[in-house]
Amino acid sequence: MNKFGLLSLLMFVISITAFFIMRGPDGDIYLTIIILSALSVIGLLFAAFSKQVVWMILGIGLNLVPLIFAFLLLFAMGISEP
Numbered sequence: 276m277n278k279f280g281l282l283s284l285l286m287f288v289i290s291i292t293a294f295f296i297m298r299g300p301d302g303d304i305y306l307t308i309i310i311l312s313a314l315s316v317i318g319l320l321f322a323a324f325s326k327q328v329v330w331m332i333l334g335i336g337l338n339l340v341p342l343i344f345a346f347l348l349l350f351a352m353g354i355s356e357p
Contacts, residue, residue: 279321280330286318287337294341304352308345315342 290311297307315338322334 277325277327277330279325280327280334283318283321283325283330283334283338286314286321287334287341290314290318290338290341294344304348308349308352311341311345311348315339315345 293310293314294307297303297310318338319335322331322338325331325334
């Protein structure tokens with residue numbers, strides 16, 4: 276077991292959990308975008324620090340999902356503002 280690979284997967288789980296906790300009609304969307312992006316970047320760094328290829332691929336693949344989702348949220352918020 277590689278500790279950086281497991282930390283990368285943990286960052287993915289924390290970012291998904293944080294999204295479900297902070298959603299709702301009165302949720303701060305910009306804070307959600309910042310937290311998702313930060314956790315995803317930290318997870319990507321942990322995946323890059325792991326030396327095993329399986330953990331790298333799994334960590335990078337899973338942590339790109341919330342990062343892309345945060346980018347799409349930011350893009351949608353930019354379109355919706357006048």
